[in-house]
Amino acid sequence: MAGSFVLNTGARMPSVGLGTAKTEPGAVGEAVYAAVKAGYRHIDCAPAYRNEKEIGLALKKLFEDCVVKREDLFISSKLWSGNHAPEDVTEGIDTTLEDLQQEYLDLFLIHAPVRTKKGAIRTAENYIPLNIPATWEAMEKLYVSGKARAIGVSNFSCKRMEDLLAIARVTPAVNQVESHPGWQQMKLRELCQSNGVHLSAYSPLGRPGSPAFTGPSFLINPIFIYIAEKLQKTPAQVALRWGLQMGQSVLPKSINETRIRENFNIFDWSIPEDLMSKFSEIPQNKTLRAEFVVHPQGIYKTVDDFWDGEI
Numbered sequence: 001m002a003g004s005f006v007l008n009t010g011a012r013m014p015s016v017g018l019g020t021a022k023t024e025p026g027a028v029g030e031a032v033y034a035a036v037k038a039g040y041r042h043i044d045c046a047p048a049y050r051n052e053k054e055i056g057l058a059l060k061k062l063f064e065d066c067v068v069k070r071e072d073l074f075i076s077s078k079l080w081s082g083n084h085a086p087e088d089v090t091e092g093i094d095t096t097l098e099d100l101q102q103e104y105l106d107l108f109l110i111h112a113p114v115r116t117k118k119g120a121i122r123t124a125e126n127y128i129p130l131n132i133p134a135t136w137e138a139m140e141k142l143y144v145s146g147k148a149r150a151i152g153v154s155n156f157s158c159k160r161m162e163d164l165l166a167i168a169r170v171t172p173a174v175n176q177v178e179s180h181p182g183w184q185q186m187k188l189r190e191l192c193q194s195n196g197v198h199l200s201a202y203s204p205l206g207r208p209g210s211p212a213f214t215g216p217s218f219l220i221n222p223i224f225i226y227i228a229e230k231l232q233k234t235p236a237q238v239a240l241r242w243g244l245q246m247g248q249s250v251l252p253k254s255i256n257e258t259r260i261r262e263n264f265n266i267f268d269w270s271i272p273e274d275l276m277s278k279f280s281e282i283p284q285n286k287t288l289r290a291e292f293v294v295h296p297q298g299i300y301k302t303v304d305d306f307w308d309g310e311i
């Protein structure tokens with residue numbers, strides 16, 4: 001089931017991708033190499049993670065060692081907040097392509113509805129007003145040029161999706177957002193699905209152990225443990241499999257080879273319907289609230305402003 005999802009471009013997007021955020025220097029290259037050897041064909045990158053050069057070297061080695069060919073992989077990356085001006089969008093993808101040592105990306109996303117002045121550090125007081133229609137038009141040009149074989153967005157609420165769908169000439173292929181059993185995104189998924197936009201799940205394990213998230217991890221919720229024990233799978237595998245069965249791709253991050261393999265071992269079994277219905281009992285807590293965008297004199301005065309009240 002669901003080794004890949006078909007995007008509205010007609011391309012196939014592998015349903016499990018390796019997340020690459022917040023990895024120690026030196027660890028991400030080995031993780032990418034191990035993941036591709038283990039069967040992953042999708043790597044999720046971003047200049048914000050400050051490791052695309054290291055990932056580029058790992059990709060080069062994978063091709064030189066004949067582990068895979070470029071066309072076997074699905075590589076995604078994202079437009080940084082300082083490159084939203086239409087004249088800077090091409091530079092954004094070009095830097096990423098150079099760092100990753102690639103000629104094209106399979107998917108390029110607007111990383112977030114956050115815009116800073118070019119070159120400014122991303123602090124809340126440096127944010128400037130968005131102009132998504134103008135940025136999206138520049139993204140559409142990348143799609144037409146072939147540098148990005150699909151384009152999309154990330155961290156877009158239902159409201160932002162509706163606004164974008166109303167003006168887009170190229171419908172976004174993907175909205176990459178936080179989604180897992182502890183933040184299920186039912187409304188947004190339905191909106192995306194009914195408009196042919198694939199929902200891709202970041203933090204699909206709910207970022208266990210993240211210092212930025214102090215709430216209880218759903219992985220240790222008794223309902224979740226019950227489901228995992230019933231299926232004789234690890235909680236992480238159950239979380240990822242739930243994602244696939246909800247129709248979303250999942251992007252677990254791990255730099256540990258055993259967990260990288262564990263997170264990919266989710267294809268030859270499924271969660272039966274009676275257990276799927278139990279996920280509705282899991283309390284909902286968003287782990288990435290993005291407090292860092294909030295500033296009394298900034299564009300977003302509250303977290304609710306940023307998420308359009310959808311948290």
Ligand SMILES: NC(=O)c1ccc[n+]([C@@H]2O[C@H](COP(=O)([O-])OP(=O)(O)OC[C@H]3O[C@@H](n4cnc5c(N)ncnc54)[C@H](OP(=O)(O)O)[C@@H]3O)[C@@H](O)[C@H]2O)c1
Nearest residue numbers: 019020021154202203204205206207236252253254255259
């Ligand atoms: N678009 C966006 O704004 C955005 C935001 C956040 C994330 N993302 C993308 O989504 C990816 C994943 O999100 P994330 O890194 O925030 O969170 P995540 O994948 O939910 O969780 C990562 C954490 O889980 C641990 N882990 C991995 N596999 C495990 C397993 N089988 N059992 C127990 N723990 C496990 C990892 O530790 P080890 O490494 O030690 O295994 C790491 O600490 C990112 O890397 C990035 O590519 C995108």
